[in-house]
Amino acid sequence: MLDHTGIVVSDLAKARLFYDAIADTLGLATKSNSPESFLFGRSAEEPIPYLWIGTTRPSYWAEGSRAGLNQMHIAFVAPSKEAVDAFHSAAIAAGGRDNGAPGPREGAGDYYGAFVLDPDGNNIEACVRGAAAG
Template sequence: MIDHTGIVVSDLGKARRFYDAIAKPLGLATADNGEESFVFGKSAEEPIPYLWVGITRPSYWVDGSRAGLNQMHVAFIAPSKQAVDEFHRAALSAGGRDNGKPGPREGAGQYYGAFVLDPDGNNIEACVRGQAAL
């Protein structure tokens, strides 16, 4: 189980538009977290797990790091295949780039997912497993 993860972006406004757009199909939300970041998760009532998205340079970065340099992969649980499809459409409409159209994935069993690159090139996925993926 993930508690939280975070990514650094180069343009907070572009990132916010992207994550606001993909939140609805996944049943998630964005929330302000200061002037240099926001969080992406379920709700204020259920704050963990979450994704921190911001422009602040993390203290743990090594020299030469920058937004988009070390591509991150984050997969979000979707409630249905329809939600995965909606996620993909919303992401592309909000400036994301296709990195794997919605569909089953070979060798993954009962799995249906879609991949997009966010405005900084991070690989963002929505997926559904089990019977809902068939």
């Protein structure tokens, strides 16, 4: 189970614009955390799991690491195919780059997803499984 994860970005304002745009499509929200970071998750009432997004260099980074150097992949659960479509559209409109248009994925069973690259090249996905993917 996911408790939290985090990504380092090079431009917090661009990242905030991107994640604000996709939040509503997935039933999520952004919340300021500090001048150098914000959180992406469900709500203040349900704070975990969350994604920390910020510009601060983590203490655990290996020498030479930087934002976007090692692409991260994060998949968010979407409630429907329509939400996946809306996620993809919102992400592109907010500066993301297409990395896999909405649709079923071969060999994945009842699965419908979309992939975008955020402003730092992290692979962000929204997907729905099961009957809702049909």
